[in-house]
Amino acid sequence: MVTGKRRGRRTGTPDTAGDILRAARTALARDGYKAMSMRSVARDADVDPALVHYHFGTKAGLAAAALEMPFDPSAVLAQVFDTPPPAGSTRGRELLSAFLTSWDPPAHRAVLVGAIRSAASDDAIARAISNWLTGVVVERLTKAASGKQRRPRAIAIHGILIGTAFERYVLAVEPLASMTPRAAGKVIGPAIDTLLDAG
Numbered sequence: 001m002v003t004g005k006r007r008g009r010r011t012g013t014p015d016t017a018g019d020i021l022r023a024a025r026t027a028l029a030r031d032g033y034k035a036m037s038m039r040s041v042a043r044d045a046d047v048d049p050a051l052v053h054y055h056f057g058t059k060a061g062l063a064a065a066a067l068e069m070p071f072d073p074s075a076v077l078a079q080v081f082d083t084p085p086p087a088g089s090t091r092g093r094e095l096l097s098a099f100l101t102s103w104d105p106p107a108h109r110a111v112l113v114g115a116i117r118s119a120a121s122d123d124a125i126a127r128a129i130s131n132w133l134t135g136v137v138v139e140r141l142t143k144a145a146s147g148k149q150r151r152p153r154a155i156a157i158h159g160i161l162i163g164t165a166f167e168r169y170v171l172a173v174e175p176l177a178s179m180t181p182r183a184a185g186k187v188i189g190p191a192i193d194t195l196l197d198a199g
Contacts, residue, residue: 017055019045024066028128033063033135063132067115070108073099073133077140091144092192097185099161100168104181109169116170133158145196153195160192 023045027036038059042049056062060074080095103112119126141154164184167173176184 016047016051020047020052020055021066024062025128028063028066028132029124032131060136067129067132068111070111071102074136076102081144090189090193091196093185093189095192096189097181100181100184103165112165113170147198153198157192157195164188
C-alpha cells in the first residue's frame, strides 16, 4: 500500500507555542488586536486552532503572551469596572492603583520597561503594542465612560495610565516613583474620574 504525505495542520511540535506567539506578534502589528482572531493566528502558524486555545486560553491571553505582558489588562479592567468601588474610593483611584499594583513586582516592571524601550526603537513592536492596548484598554474604558465623546476621553485616560507608568518605572520621577499604588491613585485618580464621568 502506498502512503501519501499526511494532510491537514500539524497537531504540535516542541516549539508549537513559540510558533503561535510569532504568528500572533505578526498579526498584532499587521492587523491590530480587534482584527486578529485565534483562528487566523492558528492558520498563520499552521497549527490546529485547538492548540491556540490550549496554550493561551483567550484572545487577550494570547496577546498578552505575544507581547510578553506579565498580566492581562482586561482582567484588571474587569476587577475595577465590574464591581462598585470600595467605600470612600472611586473608579479612577481604583483603576490607577490596580494597574500600578499589577506592574509593581520587579519581574513585571522589567517587562514593562523592556516593552517601552523596544517600542521606542522598533516600529513593528510599537504598532503591535498600540493596536493591542487600543483594542483591549481603550475599548473597555469607552464602555465604562458616561456622556458624550466617550472614546476621546477613554484615550486620554489611557494616556494617563501609560504616562504614569513611564514616569514611575522608566524615568523614576519622585515622589511618584516611591508612592504606593494606592497613594498614587488617590492623587491622580480624580483626573481619571473627571474623564470617566464628564457629560
